Amino acid sequence: MRALDLTSLASAYAEGLTPTALVTEIHAAIRETGERPVWINLVPEKEALARAADLERRKAAGEALPLYGVPFAAKDNIDVAGVPTTAACPDFEFTPERSAAVIERLETAGAIVIGKTNLDQFATGLNGTRSPYGQPASVFDSRYVSGGSSSGSAVAVASGLVTFALGTDTAGSGRVPAMFNNLVGLKPSRGLISTRGVLPACRSLDCVSIFAGTVGDALKITEIASGYDAEDAYSRAAPKGSFAPGNWPEGFRFGVPEKPEFCGDDEAAELFDAAIARLERLGGIKVTFDYTPFRDAALLLYAGPWVAERLAAIKGFAETRPDSIHPVVREIVLGGARYSAVDAFEGQYRLAAFIQQVKPVWEEIDVMLLPTAPTIYTIADMLADPVRLNSNLGTYTNFVNLMDLSAIAVPGGFRTDGLPFGVTLVGHAFEDGKIAGFADRLHRALGTATLGGTGRPLPGKPLEAKGGGRIDVAVVGAHLKGLPLHRQLTDRDARFVRTAKTATGYSFYALAGTVPPKPGLVFDGSGAGGIEVEIWSVPVSEFGSFVAEIPAPLGIGTLALDDGTSVKGFVCEAHAVDGAENITKFGGWKAYLASR
Structure with missing residues (x-):
């Protein structure tokens, strides 16, 4: 045949x-x-x-x-x-x-x-x-x-x-x-x-x-x-x-x-x-x-x-x-x-x-x-x-x-x-x-791939990706695993990638009057840093709606990590931390919550 x-x-x-x-x-x-x-x-x-x-x-x-x-x-x-x-x-x-x-x-x-x-x-x-x-x-x-x-x-x-x-x-x-x-x-x-x-x-x-x-x-x-x-x-x-x-x-x-x-x-x-x-x-x-x-x-x-x-x-x-x-x-x-x-x-x-x-x-x-x-x-x-x-x-x-x-x-x-x-x-x-x-x-990639029992090599070209793709996002507060806003990630088919820490130069604050409680991460070059984050992979098709749910004074910017890479992640407007409690010493939001 x-x-x-x-x-x-x-x-x-x-x-x-x-x-x-x-x-x-x-x-x-x-x-x-x-x-x-x-x-x-x-x-x-x-x-x-x-x-x-x-x-x-x-x-x-x-x-x-x-x-x-x-x-x-x-x-x-x-x-x-x-x-x-x-x-x-x-x-x-x-x-x-x-x-x-x-x-x-x-x-x-x-x-x-x-x-x-x-x-x-x-x-x-x-x-x-x-x-x-x-x-x-x-x-x-x-x-x-x-x-x-x-x-x-x-x-x-x-x-x-x-x-x-x-x-x-x-x-x-x-x-x-x-x-x-x-x-x-x-x-x-x-x-x-x-x-x-x-x-x-x-x-x-x-x-x-x-x-x-x-x-x-x-x-x-x-x-x-x-x-x-x-x-x-x-x-x-x-x-x-x-x-x-x-x-x-x-x-x-x-x-x-x-x-x-x-x-x-x-x-x-x-x-x-x-x-x-x-x-x-x-x-x-x-x-x-x-x-x-x-x-x-x-x-x-x-x-x-x-x-x-x-x-x-x-x-x-x-x-x-x-x-x-x-x-x-x-x-x-x-x-x-x-x-x-x-x-x-x-x-x-x-x-x-x-x-x-x-x-x-x-x-x-x-x-x-x-x-x-x-x-x-x-x-x-x-x-x-x-x-x-x-x-x-x-x-x-x-x-x-x-x-x-x-x-x-x-x-x-x-x-x-x-x-x-x-x-x-x-x-x-x-x-x-x-x-x-x-x-x-x-x-x-098998190298020896053939069609069934015919011995014929695979024809045609590899499938080409159409649209889609994912964006890695670092979360630092209420979106972490087990916390109140985590479902905003999982409901969008976000996938956990890894935990990481920010590079030096970031200060971390507990924002007053936020519901649920939220932190603010600000780059001020202070020499502090090492704030723990979770990196989640979000479908491109869901990224816009995810960002739209983030209330001021928070937003998405680019975070530098301690391994020399960078990733999209949560940042805070500088004015919002005036008078807020500096919690940088805890090294992360969950550690701060556990101390209260």
């Missing part, structure tokens, strides 16, 4: 390739390799060719088609009109009259759906072995799992049969298969892509995900596929700038677990260390954090009441046709019946507590770097120990949707046995473009 990434495909179309010719090539390639186990049902070739011919007419008429003739696959829990949906359970099969919202949006943009792909039945699993339609394997070694539940989607892209594929991601199903097949797996913020027409796993958490060869392709497709849908109760409109690649300054801070777990896989540990080193060479500062609360939150997904949501999705079928369900899936799904409404609320309370507990972590980092999975298993080993090994694969993925975060998985190199490793960047909700911008830099 020819190269099918967006850059290469656009060039091929410019040189005379037609969508009808491409569809013919793809179907011929699938016939040669066989439909199973990657595909469950193909769109009939005649229908796909008719769709391609219609696109050629629309293009000739001048219609704008940003995904003109781009072939893609859809996981078989996503409805395509006229094509059976099975969710990898033959007895569950039905044929929808209407396509899912995401299919409609992609087809309107000119994309061509080739067929429906295999999956862990009812999207329950991270390994790809739980399907009666066969077990897709990693494109690099047929003895090893492909990852699930979006197994067929990942293999279809990694094999070079389609440009991109839709998966779904509840617990990591859009990320683990990406690692095992050397792909990019973009799990968007919850609600960005409508799930109307997608058979739920956990409806409140599910995301439609994108598998592609490059971050740029995945981000473009995600943006086109996204959009508020009034027919989806969980749909959310993307805030302005959600898809803009981030501008990462020198000295950005990335968080990594203090003691990452690799299930005894030393090569995976070495490759993760190499990814950390690449980020540091790209200007990042590593910040370690305690992964325990993230891990404990992740356990709620399968060892908590969210399992009941899996039962809710197929309750009638599961109760009347239990023997039609894969044994491992049946045990998990029917286990949801043991949870009560009280359990559900208690689970929500525990999750909220975990989210509150990890807020300080997010204040200290710009992005989180994790192994996508701790290791990879053979199909034989997975079948012998299906629950425990599958659980291991979710070590670094299960918490993300529970905590309403965005994530993108990218390749992270190869082990000596030729199997791929991968890492995931995790950010706040609606930071999809921001983390994608840096994920692309990380992917391209």
